[in-house]
Amino acid sequence: MLDNLPRGTIFIEDLEIGMSRYVRKTVTDQDIEMFAAVSTDHNPVHLDDDYARDTMFGGRIAHGMLTAGLISAVIGEQLPGHGTIYMGQSLKFLAPVRPDDTVVATVTVTDIDMSKRRVRMECVCTVEGKKVLAGEATVLAPSRKLD
Template identity: 40%
Template sequence: MKTTDNTPESVVENVTFGEIAIGQSASLTRQLTLTDVELFATLSGNIDPAHLDEKFAADSRFQKVIGHGMWSGSLISGVLGSVLPGAGTIYVSQDMQFRRPVGLGDVVTAVITVTEKRPDKQVVVFDCVCVNQNGEVVTTGIAKVIAPSNKVRRAAHELPQIQMIRHDKHDALLDKCKALPPVLTAVAHPCDGSSLRGAVEAAEAGLIEPILIGPEGKIRALAGLHGLDIDPYLIVNVKHSHAAAEAAVALAHSGEAEAVMKGSLHTDELMVEVVKKETGLRTGRRLSHVFVMNVPTYPRALLITDAAINIYPTLEDKVDIVQNAIDLA
């Protein structure tokens, strides 16, 4: 009986129909990771939460996140296409039974063994079995392929690296806020769709309790246009953006609001009021700006400072800028 090891990464060499022997086998071993599961879901479109959501999976039959059944099947396909017979193989059919779930961290070995050769059409039949690290069978099946006639030996194609781009890092911050009371927030001039929607969505998420400051008629008209319910929120009616900035900062200065949120007004309009010595929000430190960034190539949210207020900071200014970011974090 001949046995073929896992595919070499540097060279691809197939086994022709004439070279294949009954009882010959090959294998491929892989460990299931969360990235594998998410990538398989992305490619296949199978977004069953039993594979993707730990909380949902905990209440399922298997009480844990499991891999897609066809992930094991893909290992069988990998052996057939890359090792035995290898390059030039035509997949004809695959019968498969799923015996046991594969969980995150499980190491699965797919083994295929030649059971039959049909010379008339160069069909080869394989017995297929996938076992986990404990020797437990997870998948079985029968595969039929048309084996290649011509010998191939060549350098393996270099596969690209895969980067999973995520947009959910802010969710971790939002989760931490769920146990906190909403922040009473003066929203200065929320007079376009995005700024008003941002305030309403933040309120609905339990992050803020907004005080909407601006021309009341315009704010209500915008809410109706965008289907936003602003009835639960206090509106402070002022004529224009300058007055909205002044009123928002005054509420924060007096302690009637805990934060100020910028709406659809220029930054300098708001900052003029913020930096006033007597009525503004100045402290012993220099004012600075912080972005919370969701960067696909970094595993956590990043705080980036300063990118909006201090254009040419001195070394002393940078001390305050850094300390502000630390305190915010």
């Protein structure tokens, strides 16, 4: 299940500090299996119940980058949206995401450099209101003006 705001483009000329968008997604076993296939990360902590039960997590967890990918979805689809180019991303993983957890990935504009079309954004993912990931992204935002 994917719940989010309308997709499209918000041009840099229309961005404001504090503007925020989000996506909500329940992470399924199929999501984890597909991410493992695409990324080639078959770590058993993600895929093997018996193995994962004996780890510090006490059970299977989703790939951290699967969770981080939801931030990319917000940036590429909503804020600023289509035409945005990633320049950098910092991530801090704070807690595991488990199968059937619903993750809310929220991106908030914190700084705008109009002359360079650069936008800095706070990025947070939560599960049941608890932060599981925090970071910051810098992107090149689309503009109405031609370069």
